[in-house]
Amino acid sequence: MSIDVMEHKANVVKTIDNCSTEEMLSLIQDAEQPIVFKGLCANWPLVKAGLESSDSAMKYLAQFYQGMPVTAYYLAPEHQGRVFYNDTLDGFNYQAGKLDLRQIFTQLTAPQAASIYMGSTDINQCLPGLGDDNSFNLAPLSPLTNIWLGNQTRIAAHFDFPHNLACNVVGRRTFTLFPPEQISNLYIGPMEFAPGGQDISLVNIDNPDFNRFPKFAKAMEAAQVAELEPGDVLFIPSMWWHHVRGMDDFNVLITHWWRDTPGYLGRPNNALLHAMLSLRSLPKAQRQAWKALFDHYIFDHEDGDLEHIPSAAQGMLTTPLDEINARKLRADLTNKLKR
Known part of the structure; x- marks a missing residue:
């Protein structure tokens, strides 16, 4: 080669x-x-x-x-x-x-x-x-x-x-x-x-x-x-x-x-569309605050970040997210989007 x-x-x-x-x-x-x-x-x-x-x-x-x-x-x-x-x-x-x-x-x-x-x-x-x-x-x-x-x-x-x-x-x-x-x-x-x-x-x-x-x-x-x-x-x-x-x-x-990642985790563009709905029109200061949350939970998270939370209590923060918690999260989102 x-x-x-x-x-x-x-x-x-x-x-x-x-x-x-x-x-x-x-x-x-x-x-x-x-x-x-x-x-x-x-x-x-x-x-x-x-x-x-x-x-x-x-x-x-x-x-x-x-x-x-x-x-x-x-x-x-x-x-x-x-x-x-x-x-x-x-x-x-x-x-x-x-x-x-x-x-x-x-x-x-x-x-x-x-x-x-x-x-x-x-x-x-x-x-x-x-x-x-x-x-x-x-x-x-x-x-x-x-x-x-x-x-x-x-x-x-x-x-x-x-x-x-x-x-x-x-x-x-x-x-x-x-x-x-x-x-x-x-x-x-x-x-x-x-x-x-x-x-x-x-x-x-x-x-x-x-x-x-x-x-x-x-x-x-x-x-x-x-x-x-x-x-x-x-x-x-x-x-x-x-x-x-x-x-x-x-x-x-x-x-x-x-x-x-497995298909049960869904398509990331769905998260982007939801962000368009709920975040894009916020004032800039609030968008920056949410950016900090996204950085913490999504983009910058590392192994070991959750050592302060018992494994059994991590729920949707579990990484990688298992199918049971993924389905619970999807159901919760679906119900909230209907309101």
């Missing part, structure tokens, strides 16, 4: 060559930075089919398709593949609909300049059996495995709560990644209304308007870029913002998402 850190290019994601799957799993276990694993899935049949031709890759995928309609986006040529809002941010710049996957393939091979994009789609529901030879065995992590495909499209910078092992199987993709702390420099759009349902940066990364978005220059200083060839795998840590560009006429990505 050889490591090419490329320290002289701070904007390039660390790259590891000649790595086994076992070594990869060990390296990402505690990783807090993105990592590219060159050629780690190069032996997958779909990768090999894609290297032959786009048509070979589509034929390979079609043999697993059972007819389930999938959601696809159509973008007119003037949008140059950028999946985004309309000009007034009260709608989107694409048309979305349910299509047969073979219809998508037909449109992708048509002589047109329009952009076609199929986003996150469960591989086991859409293409049962494809994952047998075209995904990693991450059983201990219980990942959600999805497939993404399209032509030359651009997906605005967004974040995901789960960790992501993104396998670039057909075509080339470029990821531009930003650390979580760069959120204030990314100019995030509306929370409850966004393409794909996930908050996105409003900055056009290919042609940023620094007059409108001056702090984005700082975000770019902190950005890391990964240019992926077929067979390359990118580890994206939880909460890292990432802009994704499909470089070729046909691109396919297979992702594995997983979280570090």
Whole structure:
């Protein structure tokens, strides 16, 4: 296993060559930075089919398709593949609909300049059996495995709560990644209304308007870029913002998402929404007081902080929170939110 850190290019994601799957799993276990694993899935049949031709890759995928309609986006040529809002941010710049996957393939091979994009789609529901030879065995992590495909499209910078092992199987993709702390420099759009349902940066990364978005220059200083060839795998840590560009006429990505905590603990964005409801409108002095409470109980807590409380009396302060106390807490919250 050889490591090419490329320290002289701070904007390039660390790259590891000649790595086994076992070594990869060990390296990402505690990783807090993105990592590219060159050629780690190069032996997958779909990768090999894609290297032959786009048509070979589509034929390979079609043999697993059972007819389930999938959601696809159509973008007119003037949008140059950028999946985004309309000009007034009260709608989107694409048309979305349910299509047969073979219809998508037909449109992708048509002589047109329009952009076609199929986003996150469960591989086991859409293409049962494809994952047998075209995904990693991450059983201990219980990942959600999805497939993404399209032509030359651009997906605005967004974040995901789960960790992501993104396998670039057909075509080339470029990821531009930003650390979580760069959120204030990314100019995030509306929370409850966004393409794909996930908050996105409003900055056009290919042609940023620094007059409108001056702090984005700082975000770019902190950005890391990964240019992926077929067979390359990118580890994206939880909460890292990432802009994704499909470089070729046909691109396919297979992702594995997983979280570090059990599902019964819920999604952290629910806590953020509740904070929007109950904290955001408070006077600044009160917000700062609540910030101190959050820092104490949530963000800065350490092992040993609760030694002054008997274990049996710690209740919801127990770390990690067990399922019984989690359910009690959820029930209590549900009752209070009904008032």
